[in-house]
Amino acid sequence: MPESPPRPMIRLTGLTKHYPGQAEPAVDHLDLEVPEGEIVVFVGPSGCGKTTTMKLVNRLIEPTSGRIEIDGRDVTGVDPDRLRRGIGYAIQQTGLFPHRTVADNIATVPRLLGWGRERIAARVDELLAKVGLDPQTYRDRHPGRLSGGQQQRVGVARALAADPPVLLMDEPFGAIDPLTREALQEEFLRLQRDIRKTIVFVTHDIDEAVKMGDRIAIFGECGRVLQYDTPARILGEPAEGFVADFIGNGTNVRRLSLTRLCEVEVSDDRPVVVRGSGDGGCPTAPGSFALLVDRDRRPLGWAEPGQDRPLPLISHLGPEHTLHDALDAMLANNSDTVVVTDQDGRYRGTVEMATIQTHLHRVGGPGNEGGPVRGGERADRSIGTS
Amino acid sequence: MGFWEFTADTYPEVLGATAEHVVLVLQGLAAALIVAVPVAALTYRSRLPRGAALGIAGIVLTIPSYALFGLLIAPLGLGTAPAVVALTLYALLPIMRNTVVGLRSVDPAVVEAGRGMGLSRGQILRTIELPLAWPVIITGLRVATQILLGIAAIAAAVNGPGLGNLILEGLSSAGTPFAVYLTLQGTLGIVVLAVLFDLCFAVLARFTTSRGIRA
Numbered sequence: 001m002p003e004s005p006p007r008p009m010i011r012l013t014g015l016t017k018h019y020p021g022q023a024e025p026a027v028d029h030l031d032l033e034v035p036e037g038e039i040v041v042f043v044g045p046s047g048c049g050k051t052t053t054m055k056l057v058n059r060l061i062e063p064t065s066g067r068i069e070i071d072g073r074d075v076t077g078v079d080p081d082r083l084r085r086g087i088g089y090a091i092q093q094t095g096l097f098p099h100r101t102v103a104d105n106i107a108t109v110p111r112l113l114g115w116g117r118e119r120i121a122a123r124v125d126e127l128l129a130k131v132g133l134d135p136q137t138y139r140d141r142h143p144g145r146l147s148g149g150q151q152q153r154v155g156v157a158r159a160l161a162a163d164p165p166v167l168l169m170d171e172p173f174g175a176i177d178p179l180t181r182e183a184l185q186e187e188f189l190r191l192q193r194d195i196r197k198t199i200v201f202v203t204h205d206i207d208e209a210v211k212m213g214d215r216i217a218i219f220g221e222c223g224r225v226l227q228y229d230t231p232a233r234i235l236g237e238p239a240e241g242f243v244a245d246f247i248g249n250g251t252n253v254r255r256l257s258l259t260r261l262c263e264v265e266v267s268d269d270r271p272v273v274v275r276g277s278g279d280g281g282c283p284t285a286p287g288s289f290a291l292l293v294d295r296d297r298r299p300l301g302w303a304e305p306g307q308d309r310p311l312p313l314i315s316h317l318g319p320e321h322t323l324h325d326a327l328d329a330m331l332a333n334n335s336d337t338v339v340v341t342d343q344d345g346r347y348r349g350t351v352e353m354a355t356i357q358t359h360l361h362r363v364g365g366p367g368n369e370g371g372p373v374r375g376g377e378r379a380d381r382s383i384g385t386s
Numbered sequence: 387m388g389f390w391e392f393t394a395d396t397y398p399e400v401l402g403a404t405a406e407h408v409v410l411v412l413q414g415l416a417a418a419l420i421v422a423v424p425v426a427a428l429t430y431r432s433r434l435p436r437g438a439a440l441g442i443a444g445i446v447l448t449i450p451s452y453a454l455f456g457l458l459i460a461p462l463g464l465g466t467a468p469a470v471v472a473l474t475l476y477a478l479l480p481i482m483r484n485t486v487v488g489l490r491s492v493d494p495a496v497v498e499a500g501r502g503m504g505l506s507r508g509q510i511l512r513t514i515e516l517p518l519a520w521p522v523i524i525t526g527l528r529v530a531t532q533i534l535l536g537i538a539a540i541a542a543a544v545n546g547p548g549l550g551n552l553i554l555e556g557l558s559s560a561g562t563p564f565a566v567y568l569t570l571q572g573t574l575g576i577v578v579l580a581v582l583f584d585l586c587f588a589v590l591a592r593f594t595t596s597r598g599i600r601a
């Protein structure tokens with residue numbers, strides 16, 4: 001199927017917001033299109049108008065001038081409450097209703113829309129499961145008895161409750177520890193692959209932007225978008241001085257996190273021994289190792305000739321891990337090889353340090369067009385760059 | 387005849403006066419609640435109206451109670467009406483102030499999330515802000531009740547109902563052996579009511595506050 005350019009779901013034209021009493025506008029003549037089914041990340045320093053822009057979309061803030069269209073319709077003609085019921089909204093502070101149970105919190109918009117009891121109950125359980133919370137355990141809890149990460153999961157579930165096509169998320173994974181945050185990001189990306197929502201995602205963390213975004217809009221002073229492009233191109237060819245400064249050092253390492261192992265060619269020239277199959281496959285050359293796998297080809301450890309016990313396998317990576325994870329694993333294991341499995345956990349091959357070097361070289365630095373984008377998709381055009 | 391014998395003889399009157407006292411206080415509370423909560427809800431967001439509302443309610447509280455009951459005779463005549471109105475006025479400040487404090491202490495992020503999901507202003511007030519402010523509001527009601535139980539005794543001075551009548555009777559029969567007993571009956575009645583009301587409010591607060599925000 002030929003890939004047609006995705007249709008814009010949100011279109012901002014000449015959007016300006018000037019708060020009364022402020023010298024500078026918070027958002028200044030912004031033009032931006034968010035393609036259907038994509039995550040567009042607004043990133044930039046504090047006070048650059050990211051939140052303001054996002055709130056203009058669901059009219060929590062009214063614009064001074066400019067147009068906002070969602071799905072081809074000008075939102076200024078729609079009753080704001082009606083409009084908002086059709087747009088998912090999740091914020092960093094979560095804003096969960098503390099006097100309501102998790103289930104009641106998630107049911108907020110479906111109730112406003114007049115869904116039936118049973119449909120709501122089923123939806124609540126479905127969503128809790130989707131965001132990784134056991135419905136039995138959590139549906140009747142109050143938010144005060146959840147951890148910060150769990151609250152943010154519920155916040156995301158609540159935003160998704162009525163299955164809105166558009167989602168606005170303002171630092172939804174902020175204010176939690178880095179590990180939980182990474183887990184939430186991973187889970188959300190997995191979820192998004194199923195639900196394909198059009199998402200505006202605000203963060204001030206460039207790493208999060210690179211990880212989450214199909215496209216990134218880098219905001220500078222006064223709500224101006226300095227660059228609007230795919231993560232690969234923003235890292236490869238950052239515009240102007242400010243963007244380059246904002247992205248900072250380490251763009252090469254960051255670029256590694258754009259490539260998933262399922263997109264990488266693995267080498268399979270390591271000898272493999274199936275456990276219990278006798279000595280047949282043992283490596284011939286002394287000092288070299290063979291990978292020991294079970295009958296289902298799941299990796300177990302490294303077998304060394306002349307040794308009875310295999311060396312333990314410290315870590316192996318699945319198809320959803322990135323080259324960044326691979327490099328990290330190599331450094332952690334003090335090795336130049338990492339074992340890669342397919343989604344069923346079967347041995348697929350290894351990634352070597354040299355693979356990473358070649359990859360970086362091939363995708364290249366400045367001047368190189370594009371590069372693999374997460375999920376194997378390629379965003380071939382830059383739209384609405386302001 | 388001792389105090390307890392006297393009371394054993396007159397308990398129907400004491401009970402009657404106590405019941406009247408309770409009804410009188412409840413009327414004042416209910417009326418004040420009906421006025422104070424909407425006024426608080428309308429004004430808590432902006433400084434000027436909020437200051438004006440609380441200021442007026444505060445001034446009312448400084449009017450000596452005898453004077454206020456007396457002043458109300460002119461427009462309302464004698465009896466229950468001026469008593470209820472006076473009590474309502476006295477209860478306004480504690481209820482209004484606590485409602486304002488309660489509403490202002492609601493986390494702005496919670497309100498913003500509600501707005502962002504398409505709840506209307508009214509829905510947010512009814513289903514989010516007031517339930518969250520409720521523990522503070524009910525504390526205001528408790529304070530108001532304690533104030534009203536005492537002040538309601540003055541209703542007797544305008545021919546109103548309640549335990550004040552026993553006290554007034556005692557005062558007017560000063561010098562007779564029963565004067566002290568009557569006054570004591572009225573006073574003890576109020577003290578007992580104060581304790582009982584406070585207990586009731588503690589129970590009410592517990593059962594009407596969401597488990598999620600109970601301290």
Ligand SMILES: Nc1ncnc2c1ncn2[C@@H]1O[C@H](COP(=O)(O)OP(=O)(O)OP(=O)(O)O)[C@@H](O)[C@H]1O
Pocket residue numbers: 019020022026044045046047048049050051052053204
């Ligand atoms: N309600 C308001 N009234 C007046 N000025 C405001 C208001 N909200 C935001 N601003 C100003 O508008 C500018 C943009 O604010 P905004 O909240 O959009 O920034 P942001 O990019 O989301 O920042 P952060 O990363 O800190 O959340 C800031 O200078 C801020 O001071």
Ligand SMILES: [Mg+2]
Pocket residue numbers: 050051052170
């Ligand atoms: Mg912000």
